[in-house]
Amino acid sequence: MKCEDLLKALSDYLDGDIDPQICQELEKHLAECDPCQVVIDNLKKTILLYRKGEPFPLPTEFQERLHSLIRERWKAHRKD
Amino acid sequence: MGTTSITDAQLVHKAKGGDQSAFEELMRRYARRVWTLSYRLLRNREDAEDVTQETFLSALEHLKDLRDEDRFGPWLAQIASRLSLRLLDHRRRSPTQSLEGLTSEVHDDENGGPIPHPEFIAEWRDDPETLLLRKETRDLVEEALNSLPEKYRAVFLLRDVEGLSVKETAQALNISETNVKVRLLRARLQLREKLTRLFGDEATRRMPHHHHDADPNLGGF
Ligand SMILES: [Zn+2]
Numbered sequence: 001m002k003c004e005d006l007l008k009a010l011s012d013y014l015d016g017d018i019d020p021q022i023c024q025e026l027e028k029h030l031a032e033c034d035p036c037q038v039v040i041d042n043l044k045k046t047i048l049l050y051r052k053g054e055p056f057p058l059p060t061e062f063q064e065r066l067h068s069l070i071r072e073r074w075k076a077h078r079k080d
Numbered sequence: 081m082g083t084t085s086i087t088d089a090q091l092v093h094k095a096k097g098g099d100q101s102a103f104e105e106l107m108r109r110y111a112r113r114v115w116t117l118s119y120r121l122l123r124n125r126e127d128a129e130d131v132t133q134e135t136f137l138s139a140l141e142h143l144k145d146l147r148d149e150d151r152f153g154p155w156l157a158q159i160a161s162r163l164s165l166r167l168l169d170h171r172r173r174s175p176t177q178s179l180e181g182l183t184s185e186v187h188d189d190e191n192g193g194p195i196p197h198p199e200f201i202a203e204w205r206d207d208p209e210t211l212l213l214r215k216e217t218r219d220l221v222e223e224a225l226n227s228l229p230e231k232y233r234a235v236f237l238l239r240d241v242e243g244l245s246v247k248e249t250a251q252a253l254n255i256s257e258t259n260v261k262v263r264l265l266r267a268r269l270q271l272r273e274k275l276t277r278l279f280g281d282e283a284t285r286r287m288p289h290h291h292h293d294a295d296p297n298l299g300g301f
Binding site for chain 2: 002003004007008010011012014033034035038039041042043045046047048049050051052053054055056057058059062063065066067069070071073074077078
């Protein structure tokens with residue numbers, strides 16, 4: 001496997017959804033290729049950065065509007 | 081029993097049975113996430129408010145049809161992304177904003193364009209946890225996401241932030257599972273490139289190995 005081939009299998013590898021044969025070849029390449037190791041580490045951190053980030057706060061005025069709208073709609077919905 | 085120990089599936093079940101407070105607890109758990117997803121797709125506060133509102137109204141209406149009760153979060157994300165894309169599509173059709181829409185479709189390279197090789201390869205100076213502590217870095221992270229073409233951004237948000245499966249993402253965006261995978265790889269690589277230029281330690285920089293010997297365009301590294 002070359003760096004370019006590793007690139008193609010990268011997402012499947014990161015998602016743990018990879019063919020065992022390809023996974024073995026990929027890990028063999030990885031053991032010998034320092035730049036690819038760093039790329040994979042960068043990618044894991046990239047994903048974590050977005051996964052661990054807090055969602056934005058809801059604007060207060062919108063939050064109130066949203067909750068009262070849903071309460072109203074709930075009543076109407078339950079009557080049907 | 082406090083509401084925190086109740087699972088989403090239990091709340092969904094109760095709400096289906098007519099328990100309004102259960103639905104409100106689900107809203108408390110997910111409103112910020114739906115809002116954030118919509119805002120990141122639309123980049124417009126009013127539109128994101130509309131989509132968030134419509135998402136919960138639609139969830140209320142169709143809750144009885146949700147069979148997989150522990151997939152409430154991904155299900156909401158599917159609704160919110162569908163509504164957001166519909167709005168974006170609508171915007172594209174309006175003459176004042178058509179240019180913005182066109183540019184995001186110009187580089188339609190799913191079908192066989194080469195995956196760009198990583199260029200700036202270096203170890204990051206800080207962990208994600210540390211980077212997220214500072215407002216300035218959080219803003220840079222947000223800017224990087226915002227700079228992705230819309231179709232890559234949508235796939236990345238649904239897969240890597242909202243935790244949807246490839247299949248759920250494909251359904252939400254009405255594209256094939258192969259396209260989900262290709263777009264996700266491109267999104268991840270583009271973000272890696274941008275973020276490593278920002279957070280990478282120049283002293284640890286590695287030069288990429290190139291194995292193309294037939295491609296004259298790739299010299300010069
Ligand atoms: Zn390599």
